[in-house]
Amino acid sequence: MTSSRRTVRCGVAAAVATVLWASGIAHAAGPADNTTAPPARTPSGNANNGELSAAVSRIKVTQVSGPTGGKTGRISSTDVNWEPPPCWYEPVYTPEKLKDFSETDNPLGYVSPHAEWGGKKLWTDHYRDSKDAYNYKDNSLTPTEGYDNYNIGKNGYFWRGVARDSADPDSYGCESVMFWQDAGQIPKVANAPTPKTLAAYAYDKVKVPGTEIELRPTTKSTVNAPTWAWLDKGTFKEVKVRAELPDTGLWAETTAKPITLHLDPGTQDAETFPASGDCEINDDGSTGTPYVKGDAGKIPPCGITYLRATYGTPYHLKASITWQISWEGTGGAKGDLPDGTFDTTQDMNVVEYQATNS
Known part of the structure; x- marks a missing residue:
């Protein structure tokens, strides 16, 4: 302004x-x-x-698909100039x-x-x-x-x-x-x-599930030993919100589709897998590969290796899901809106001694 x-x-x-x-x-x-x-x-x-x-x-808003319970939150636009x-x-x-x-x-x-x-x-x-x-x-x-x-x-x-x-x-x-x-x-x-007005209104009402990833080890890792990260099948699915304006015939459905999980280790003294830290979300809602016994020492398709111990002050591992946003509405109107993100953090303690990841 x-x-x-x-x-x-x-x-x-x-x-x-x-x-x-x-x-x-x-x-x-x-x-x-x-x-x-x-x-x-x-x-x-x-x-x-x-x-x-x-x-x-x-405007009446209805959640057509997506989480019906548990921890949820609203996405933030990746375009800081969009409103x-x-x-x-x-x-x-x-x-x-x-x-x-x-x-x-x-x-x-x-x-x-x-x-x-x-x-x-x-x-x-x-x-x-x-x-x-x-x-x-x-x-x-x-x-x-x-x-x-x-x-x-x-x-x-x-x-x-x-x-x-x-x-x-x-x-x-x-x-x-x-x-x-x-x-x-x-x-x-x-x-x-317009339908796009309603789509943008619904964008602000989209609620997505909290980003709670599976880790092995869970909250304590070892210097130079990989920590595996994954999301179980079906964890993340499309979220669809419908907005209707009574007495106008106008409606729009805004759909949020999860596309990537980004891992931020909380320190520069770490390596991510892949190197970008972006783990693709599959069509079935899964990401990465669950750790199984015997995988210790292997490079995970999605994970982190910490290079320095925390010494009592944990790193804050942030897991962010990027959601691709599209919409369709009255009269066949459709389009895209800026991607949205939702993230959570958890403490990660890293120790010096070598241990077996089991």
């Missing part, structure tokens, strides 16, 4: 935050250095308020539900990721009585035409921007006041959702 772009975003927050109506106040929470905080929430007396009162995504979309638009309310919400005694809810309207008149003026609301565009506040009786009788939804992280200055790219779109159509606006 450059300084000039941040200044523009802060200007957006400041401008939106200063827009007041006679019978209510619109609050906008801006970046940390320019914030007008919304008031404390009070119940508005309507069971349907949840969707509108909280600026959260309606999921900061914001996008979603359908929120039908005309009838918006009417129910707006005509409660004290409706309080978001009309964009950062703009919150409190007070019945704000909602009824714009969505019932056709009065203009205001969007911040091209460095000025521009009027947005209101609606007649919440568009009741029409088939469609009111859409609102959603931010992945409202503290991110780039999340101000979806600040249009909640607007109408006919059913079966995706709005033709910047940051409208």
Whole structure:
């Protein structure tokens, strides 16, 4: 985020935050250095308020395949510059539900990721009585035409921007006041959702199994004697996560496929096998070859030889799995996303004396 772009975003927050109506106040929470905080929430007396009162995504995420128990974790992108979309638009309310919400005694809810309207008149003026609301565009506040009786009788939804992280200055790219779109159509606006949007959203929800490798010896090795490392068959399989955006027909499935196990001995005084430290993961989920009695002294297909003893301070052996990420979605759309990694560490003690690896 450059300084000039941040200044523009802060200007957006400041401008939106200063827009007041006679019978209510619109609050906008801006970046940390320019914030007008919304008031404390009070119940508005309507069971349907949840969707509108909280600026959260309606995307539904389902794990199609992958770990169902045990230790898991989320992957980290290998591309440090990659991030999921900061914001996008979603359908929120039908005309009838918006009417129910707006005509409660004290409706309080978001009309964009950062703009919150409190007070019945704000909602009824714009969505019932056709009065203009205001969007911040091209460095000025521009009027947005209101609606007649919440568009009741029409088939469609009111859409609102959603931010992945409202503290991110780039999340101000979806600040249009909640607007109408006919059913079966995706709005033709910047940051409208796509299958790729959902794929990137699912990327952040992928949970993979912990990287617990088998070692022989287990936690104590001998200087210049190979330590074998392997993963049993079936340990690592594809993980697939499906993301669907209700009322749009949009969906995407993001698939993480394990491709390599990387061993980092935790010291430069070591040799890895292969030399790169990358052990390929086979289609059956196995890696390397399990140690069997009589293999002592042999070079393992996946493993480590430590060249110096630890003398009471163990090395931290890190095992990292690299996951290849692809996706497919609505209408045959498909593509790739940056590889992800997940790693664990364990202590390795190394002694000087020679011993038999059994």
